[in-house]
Amino acid sequence: MxxxxxxxxxxxxxxxGEAPKQGIHEAATGVVELDPAYRAGLDGFDGDRVVVVWWADRADRSVLTLDRDESRGVFxxxxxxxxxxxxxxTCGVDEVDTDAGRLYVRGVDMADDSPVLDLKVPVDVRTDL
Amino acid sequence: MxxxxxxxxxxxxxxxGEAPKQGIHEAATGVVELDPAYRAGLDGFDGDRVVVVWWADRADRSVLTLDRDESRGVFxxxxxxxxxxxxxxTCGVDEVDTDAGRLYVRGVDMADDSPVLDLKVPVDVRTDL
Structure with missing residues (x-):
């Protein structure tokens, strides 16, 4: 895939290493910047939270158990x-600039310049989708 | 990637088309079956909920705006x-069979036989990771 x-x-x-374990506990701010080809996907975004699906491009993909406790699997x-x-x-949304394809967000825990794969509304936001 | x-x-x-929009509103049950190479990743799993990251292999990847409202983007x-x-x-966990690499879950909204990419604990489960 x-x-x-x-x-x-x-x-x-x-x-x-600098990134917090869970952004939800942090107040750090960041910016999601969409590539021009995907900016139309942000049209009409008016939520106050967004689920950022991102790729930890510096992560070790070979591990199956936790470093600190080998009896526990990564899942x-x-x-x-x-x-x-x-x-x-899941981040808070401070501002949306749909023309520039930018979302200004709170509660980030990604390393700088991590690739973004998807944005969604949280599941508890009522949608008919 | x-x-x-x-x-x-x-x-x-x-x-x-048969799958519900959001599994969280449904009681449907399903089974996540890990490939043998990834079963060790499930060792020690004892949570009552699991985040299933899956791939909608029958979805149209070309769309950027919603069918029902073209002024709204897919994000x-x-x-x-x-x-x-x-x-x-996010599914409820009814039973875990770590040897067989099987998780019996509730609240599914995937089409049958969808590929699974990852399993995680929910963010509100307190972990030190």
């Missing part, structure tokens, strides 16, 4: 190190 | 039809 990045997320965290965690390093972070 | 399926999810929904929805058809469903 070939995933194409739809954009990039800019955050204050230069490395994976019992949210560590980015996993066979498919797809991470899911 | 090349994603490798870690397994498959079996559900009562033969087609995408304002959770429709499986999107550039990277990565879907995220």
């Amino acid at each position: 070939d995933c194409k990045p739809i954009g990039t997320v800019h955050t204050p965290f230069e490395t994976t 019992t965690s949210r560590s980015p190190a996993r066979p498919n390093p797809i991470c899911v972070t | 090349d994603c490798k399926p870690i397994g498959t999810v079996h559900t009562p929904f033969e087609t995408t 304002t929805s959770r429709s499986p039809a999107r550039p990277n058809p990565i879907c995220v469903t």
Whole structure:
């Protein structure tokens, strides 16, 4: 399955090690910047939260058990190190610039310049989709 | 970015059209079956919920706006039809068979036999990861 990045997320965290474990506990802000080809996908966005699906491009994909406890598998965690390093972070939305394809968000936990694969509304936002 | 399926999810929904929009509103049960190479990743799993990251392999990847409202982009929805058809469903866990690599789950909304890309614990489960 070939995933194409739809954009990039800019955050204050230069490395994976600097990034917090879960953005939801943090106030750090960042910007999701969509590539021009995908900007139309943001039209009409008016939610106050967004689910950012991103790719932990610096993560070790070979691990199946946790470093700190080898009796536990990676699927019992949210560590980015996993066979498919797809991470899911729900962020608050401060501002949307649909023309520029930019979402200004709060609660980021991505390393700077991580590729973004998808944006969604949270499941608890009532939609008919 | 090349994603490798870690397994498959079996559900009562033969087609995408039969699958509910959001599993969280449904009681349908299913089984996540991991491929043998990834079963160790499930060791020690004891949560009562799991985030299933799956690939909507029958979805149209070319759409950027919603069928029912062309003024709204796909990133304002959770429709499986999107550039990277990565879907995220939080399911209840009824039973775990780590030896067989099987998770028996509730609240499924995947079409039967959809490829599974990842399993995680929900973010509100307190972990130190």
